[in-house]
Amino acid sequence: ERGIITKEHTDGLAFVWGDVQVYLNAINKIVEMPTEFYQNLAQGVERASSIYGGEDYALAFGGTEMPEYHTGIACYLNNLTGARHSHLDSAGYDIDQKLIGKEFGIEEVVEKLLKEEEWRQILSSLVVCFFARKVYTPAIITKALNAIGIENWDAEDFDDLGRVIHRAKMDFKFREGFDLDKLRIPGRIFEIPTLHGLLKEEDLRKAIAVYKEKIGTRKNKL
Known part of the structure; x- marks a missing residue:
């Protein structure tokens, strides 16, 4: 509607909010890829916007389209820094919701996200469904491991292993060219507005810098 993408690009389709049929037709074209525009769009909005413009409206983070959460700084820091750029990495949206009506600082948010993502390395390694994550506490997991003969694990061991796994993933990303300083x-x-009002870019950039510092500091402690 801002004129960045025209009918010449879309093979005659006019994208207007609320016109469901047009978007259904567009989905089919993304699958079929009849034109160069749809071939590029099929590769994601990151690529499409790099060719046709409109990057401010291309809601992708680390190259991955965003989930349906616009809750605050935690959800976007999650999307930008998570190992998979997925809301499932550290559930930033959940942290934003829990912080409604509370005073909080950027460092606190980063710490919560990092701790959650490290813990989820343990859950995913055990093939635990994240919908059931609150059931599988360290105590429950320890009990389950003991039952099959894997003994002497405790919460501290899980924390250490989760940190090692997470850093291994991030080290791979950095080796392959991922750069926190160059995130779009x-x-x-x-x-x-989010649940906490308008988000400021300088705050999000600062949070990324704090995250970068923390994973470097924690890695040195491994």
Whole structure:
């Protein structure tokens, strides 16, 4: 609607909010890829926006399209820094919700996200469904491991192993070219209020810097 993408690009389709049929037709074209535009769009909005413009509206983080959460700084820091750039990495949206009505600092948010993502390395290694994550506490997991003869594990052991696994994933990403300092942040997310009001880019950039410092510090302690 801002004129960045025209009918010439879309093979005659006019994208208008609320026109469901047009978007259904567009989905089919993304699958079928009849034109160069749809071939590029099929590779994601990161690629499409790099060719046609409109990067501020291309809601992708680390190259991955965002989930349906616009809750605050934690969810976007999760999307940007998570090992998979998925809301399932550290559930930033959940942290934002728990912080409603509370005073909090950037470092606190980063610490919560990092601790959650490290713990989820243990859960995913045990093939635990994240919907059931609150059932599988360290105590329950220890009891389950004891039952099959894997003994003498405690919460501290899980913390240490989760940190090792997470850093191994991040080290691989860094080796392959991922750079926290070069993350693109779509401007659109700063235009719409979150649960905590308008998000500021400088705060999100600062949070990324704090995250970078913390994973470096923790790695040195391994």
